[in-house]
Amino acid sequence: MDSTEEVETIVSSAEEINKVLKAVGIPLIRYQEKKRIRYQLDGIVFELDFWPRIPMVLEIEAPSVDEVKQGAKLLDLDWNKAIFVDQKVLHDQYYGIDLNELHDYSFPTKET
Amino acid sequence: MTENILSPTGYTIPMDKEIEARFIGLAQDDIEQKLKSAGARHIGDYFFREWIFACPEWFKDHRRLRVRTDGTKTWLTQTPISKYLRPRYEPISARPRSDDEGVLDALREGVDAGIAEIGHIPCGLRICSSSAALRLGRSASSTAPSASLAEGRTSLATRAGGIVRWRSKSQSDLGSGQYRGSRDHSIVRRGN
Numbered sequence: 001m002d003s004t005e006e007v008e009t010i011v012s013s014a015e016e017i018n019k020v021l022k023a024v025g026i027p028l029i030r031y032q033e034k035k036r037i038r039y040q041l042d043g044i045v046f047e048l049d050f051w052p053r054i055p056m057v058l059e060i061e062a063p064s065v066d067e068v069k070q071g072a073k074l075l076d077l078d079w080n081k082a083i084f085v086d087q088k089v090l091h092d093q094y095y096g097i098d099l100n101e102l103h104d105y106s107f108p109t110k111e112t
Numbered sequence: 113m114t115e116n117i118l119s120p121t122g123y124t125i126p127m128d129k130e131i132e133a134r135f136i137g138l139a140q141d142d143i144e145q146k147l148k149s150a151g152a153r154h155i156g157d158y159f160f161r162e163w164i165f166a167c168p169e170w171f172k173d174h175r176r177l178r179v180r181t182d183g184t185k186t187w188l189t190q191t192p193i194s195k196y197l198r199p200r201y202e203p204i205s206a207r208p209r210s211d212d213e214g215v216l217d218a219l220r221e222g223v224d225a226g227i228a229e230i231g232h233i234p235c236g237l238r239i240c241s242s243s244a245a246l247r248l249g250r251s252a253s254s255t256a257p258s259a260s261l262a263e264g265r266t267s268l269a270t271r272a273g274g275i276v277r278w279r280s281k282s283q284s285d286l287g288s289g290q291y292r293g294s295r296d297h298s299i300v301r302r303g304n
Contacts, residue, residue, distance in 0.1 A: 008189040014181040018163055026165040034160045041152040056140050061132040068131050075146050082133040
């Protein structure tokens with residue numbers, strides 16, 4: 001099961017925080033874009049993710065494993081086909097795309 | 113007790129822990145039809161832009177700082193090594209916060225990855241192997257040229273034209289009495 005521990009905070013401006021990080025010397029590794037359609041049913045969140053170079057990825061999130069399984073069952077999905085790696089590894093393992101090699105992973109026509 | 117938090121794009125969901133699984137090879141129309149039939153609520157459509165920052169010495173641990181925006185809100189996230197090393201089924205702990213401690217946490221978590229705290233209230237942070245520093249504090253004035261997150265609120269800034277070179281003479285022109293440096297140490301002081 002994919003799991004990670006993150007520390008996250010809301011900032012007011014992507015452009016400004018990017019300037020700060022660049023100014024202090026943290027290299028920009030990659031710029032990327034993703035389209036997402038989100039549904040929610042009780043405590044289960046369903047996210048249809050669209051990346052520039054791969055087909056749709058469905059992500060089911062919930063506070064417990066049982067609820068994630070329940071979400072999969074709701075959609076008649078085979079739990080044995082569930083993928084428990086993050087998007088970067090998924091790109092690499094299933095589509096042969098090494099995101100480390102991409103500095104710009106954006107859609108051909110950028111949305112505003 | 114489960115804490116409700118504001119997640120990306122603004123909906124609230126209990127997320128003191130979070131488990132996720134992915135599926136591929138599906139038809140969008142089919143999935144959406146099943147979701148609607150089951151009574152799922154369409155929360156929204158989003159377009160995310162994301163900038164991923166990492167020092168070279170972080171690569172081996174997959175650590176990174178992410179700046180992500182959906183056009184409405186912007187998040188700064190520090191992602192540690194955990195997802196690659198932690199055992200499966202261990203829940204996520206997400207702690208989004210919008211105060212200065214949240215910003216500090218996001219950066220301070222990087223200490224293990226090479227960010228060193230060099231100051232105190234507010235905090236100076238040494239980044240990568242460079243000599244630059246960040247200042248985090250609360251200030252109603254825009255004394256820093258680069259990034260005041262919000263006037264009168266927490267600010268995160270580099271100083272002196274965008275970069276503070278600590279342990280260098282350039283500290284002396286920072287002014288405003290908010291930054292004091294010496295040849296051996298740098299102390300970042302709270303703003304007015």
